[in-house]
Amino acid sequence: MSVTSTTDKKSVSNGTKRKTSLVQMLLEGRAFFALIAIIVVFSILSPYYLTVENFLIMSSHVAIFGLLAIGMLLVILNGGIDLSVGSTLGLSGVIAGFLMQGVQLEQLGVILYPPVWAVVVLTCALGAFVGAVNGVLIAYLRVPAFVATLGVLYCARGVALLMTNGLTYNNLSGRPELGNTGFDWLGFNRLFGIPIGVLVLAALAIICAVVLNRTSFGRWLYASGGNERAAELSGVPVKRVKITVYVLSGICAAIAGLVLSSQLTSAGPTAGTTYELTAIAAVVIGGAALTGGRGTIQGTMLGAFVIGFLSDGLVIIGVSSYWQTVFTGAVIVLAVLLNSIQYSRR
Amino acid sequence: MSMSQVSPPTEDPGEVVLAARNIAKSYGSVHALKGVNFDVHRGQVTTLFGENGAGKSTLMKILSGVVQPSSGEILLDGQPVSFSSSTDARDRGISIIHQELSLAPNMNVRDNIFMGREITTPTGVDFAEEERQTRALMEELEEDIDPLTLVEDLRLGQQQIVEIARALSVNSRILIMDEPTSALSATEVEVLFKVIRDLNSKGVSIVYISHHLEEALQITNHAVVLRDGNMTAFARRQDIDLEWIVRNMVGENFDLGAPPEGHEMGRVALAVEGLTVPDPAGADYSVVDRLSLNVRAGEIVCIYGLMGAGRTELLECVAGRLKASSGRVLLEGEDISHLSIADRIELGLVLVPEDRQRDGLVQTMTVGRNLSLASIGTFTKGLFTSRSTEGALVEESIRKVHIKTDGGNAAIGSLSGGNQQKVVIGKMLATNPKVILLDEPSRGIDIGAKGEVFKLLAERARQGLAVLYSTSEVGECLSIAHRIIVMHRGKISAEFGSNVTKEKIMAASGEAVVAH
Secondary structure, eight states: OOOOOOOOHHHHHTTOOOOOOHHHHHHHTHHHHHHHHHHHHHHHHOTTTSSHHHHHHHHHHHHHHHHHHHHHHHHHHTTOOOTTHHHHHHHHHHHHHHHHHOEEETTTTEEEOOOHHHHHHHHHHHHHHHHHHHHHHHHTSOOOHHHHHHHHHHHHHHHHHHHHTTOOBOOOSOOGGGTOOOTTHHHHOEETTEEHHHHHHHHHHHHHHHHHHHBHHHHHHHHHHHOHHHHHHTTOOHHHHHHHHHHHHHHHHHHHHHHHHHHHTOBOTTTTTTHHHHHHHHHHHTTOOTTSSOOOHHHHHHHHHHHHHHHHHHHHTTOOHHHHHHHHHHHHHHHHHHHHHHHHHO | OOGGGOSOOSSOSSOEEEEEEEEEEEETTEEEEEEEEEEEETTOEEEEEOOTTSSHHHHHHHHTTSSOOSEEEEEETTEEEOOSSHHHHHHTTEEEEOSSOOOOTTSBHHHHHTTTSOOEETTEEOHHHHHHHHHHHHHHTTOOOOTTSBGGGSOHHHHHHHHHHHHHHTTOSEEEEESTTTTOOHHHHHHHHHHHHHHHHTTOEEEEEOSOHHHHHHHOSEEEEEETTEEEEEEEGGGOOHHHHHHHHHOSOOOOOOOOOSSOOOSEEEEEEEEEEEOTTOOSSEEEEEEEEEEETTOEEEEEOOTTSSHHHHHHHHHTSSOOSEEEEEETTEEOTTOOHHHHHHHTEEEEOSOIIIIIOOTTSBHHHHHHGGGGGGGEETTEEOHHHHHHHHHHHHHHTTOOSSOTTSBGGGSOHHHHHHHHHHHHHTTOOSEEEEESTTTTOOHHHHHHHHHHHHHHHHTTOEEEEEESOHHHHTTTOSEEEEEETTEEEEEEETTOOHHHHHHHTTSSSOOO
C-alpha cells in the first residue's frame, strides 16, 4: 500500500497544500479535457458542429446512454456489473408500446387504455422488477453479477421479442378521444428550448449526486463497494444495498426505454441492443473503478458526453461508421489505461 | 541474563552452510529485526523460537530472498550472498515451505512439483519424464503417493510431503519450514520428523519454526530465540531445556499497562452460554465447542490461545458474522443470538476484527469516512447526512483515540499500521458501545502503538465499557486484563486472574505440552 497521500481537491482545500503537477491535473480531469478536445477538434473540422441546435440534438442522444450510465454507475460502485440494461430498455419500450395500444381483457370484453402517466409508472415498475430479479440472484443466491445479469439480458430480450412477435409498435401517440395522448412529449417536446430527455437526465443526475454524497445510502454504497466485509462488520446492510442498486439500475433503464421509444415514436423489441456496453464505457471513462467504491456522477456524465459527442461528431464529418466503432473502442481502452495509472498511484 | 549466550558456540558441531551476521531490517520507523546472528549447520535442524511479532517471519523472508535486509550479511558456504528474489534463493539451494501450502489443489502431484519449470521437449511437456522423477522423489522420501493423484485428494500431511519433494527436486540444501506441524495429526508429525531426520542424514539442513515448543525441541539441534526483533539467545539443544526457551522468548516485556482498578464493576454485560460454532470451511467439527463465558461492565477479559484455538470464530460468532449451531449470546441479559450485525451494533456490541485490511477498513474512503462508517445513523437528519455533525464526530474520534493524521480527509493508506488500527477501534468506539470485542488488536502494530491501544481500552473500561480481547502473545495477557481465559481447540482450558505467570498460561494453551 502506497503511503503517498492523494492530491484530490479535498485534501488540498484541507490546508495541506500539495504541488499538483500538470500530469496529475490532466489525469484527474481527463474526462473533462477529453470532452473539450473533442468539441474543439470537431468544431474545426465541421462548421455545423459548434451550434446550439446541434448540441441539443447530440445531448438528446447522450440522454439515453446517460440514463443507463447513471444506473450502471450505482451498480459498478457496488462492485458489480449490470449487463441487462440494454435488454431492459428494449423490454420497457415494448411494454410501453403494448400498453399504449390498449390492454384487451377478454373475459370482461373491454379494452383498457391507460393514461400516459400510468404507462410511465407501470414501465418503471417493470424495470424495477427486472432489477430486483438481478439483485436477488446476486445478493441472496450468490450468482456472480456478470452471469446473473447476462442471463437476464437474454430473458428480457426474449420476452420483448415474444410479446411483439419480432414486430415493432409504430403508433405510440394515442388518441385524444381515449385520453392517452402525450407519449411523444418525452422525446419531442422542449422546455425552455431544451429537449425533455436531456432535462430528465439532468434531474436524475442531480438526484443521484445528492443521494451519493448526502445520504446514508450513498455512504453505504461507497463503503460496501470499497470493502464489503468491513462495511458489513460496521453495520451496513450490504445485501439490501446490493438489491437496491440493481433495482435503481432497472428503473433507469426503463426511463431510458421510455425516452428512446418516445424519440423514435416506435417501440421495437431489439431497441437498445449492446447499449449496456456503451453505459459501462461511459462509467469507466468517467473514472469509476470496476472493482467498486470509486466513481462519481460528474465523471460518469462527462463519460457519457465524451462517447456521445465523439460518435456524433464522426457522423457529422462523414467518417465511416466502421471507423466510429474503432475510435470508441480506442477511447475506452485509453480510459481504462488511465484509470489503472491513477489508482496504482494511491 | 542471556546476553552471554548471544555469540554462537565456538566449537564446531558440523560444517556451517548458512550464517546470518548482524541481520537487521526496518520498515520505515519500525525495526522488525535488530542485529541477528546465527549459524545453520549442514545436516542439522535449527529452530527459530519467538512470539508473534518477534521477527521470525521477517527473518525467514530474508533467508528465503523475499525481502532484503537493511544491513548485515548472509553467508552461504562462507561467501557473502544477497538474493534478489525467492527464485534466486531457490536456485542457490534455499527453499521455503510456508504454513499455508502453496500447492494448486486442482492439479496432480506431478504437475505441482514441476509447476513453473516443466520439462519440455519440442513436442510439449515431457510428462513421462516428470512422472518418473516424481516417483523417484517419493521413493526417496519413502512416501507412497502416486504422482497422478490430485493434491486436493491428499491429506494435509501428504501435501506437506509434496511441498518437501518440490523443494528437493530443485536440489535444495536448506529447507525453511514455517509451522510445519500446526495442521498435522500426531502420527503425521512422526512421519514428518522421520522425513526430516532422513533429509538430515542426506546433508539437507532445516530451519524450523514452530509454536509447539516441546515438539520443536524433539527435532532440533540448535535453538535461536527472538524477541521484539532482537536475538535473545542462541544455543545447542543439549545445553537448553523448555524453561530456558520460554524465559528467553517472553523476557521482561515492555510495560503494556496494568488492569484498571478503583472503579466499580457493573453487572454482566456480555454472557455467552454453551456456544458451539461449526467450522466455517465446512469440516465436520466444531471450532468453538459448547463455550460459556461472561464479561461484566468495566471488566477487561483476555482470551489467549494458539492459532486454530477458535478465538476468531468465537468473537465473530458473538458479533453476528458466523452462525452458531447451538448456544446463546446475551447482551445485558437480552438474548441477541438471532440479531444481525447491524442490530447488535445498535444495541451496543461491536467487533474490531483481526485483519484490518480485509475486514476493518474501506481503502477507497478517507480516514474520516472510515471513522464515521459505523455511526452514520447518528449524523443523519431526515434523509440527509449532516456534514457538520459528521465533522465533529470525526474530529472527536481522531482526538480521543489519538490518531496521527493530516485530518479526516487524508487517505487511509497514508496512515501507519498502528494508526490504521486506531481508526478501526475509533470507528467502533464512536457507536458508544457497551461491549467491545477485539480480535488480536495488536496484530501488526509496533510496541508503542500497542501500549497506546491498551491504555485507551483501560480508560474506556474505567468508564464502564466491557472489553473482551484475544491475543496470541502471552505478554499481552498480563497487561490490562482482569481475567485471562485460555482457549484450546474450541474450549476453555483454563481461567486465571491477573496474577498468573506466563508459563502457566502457555502450559494451558497446549503450547508447552506434548502434542500426543
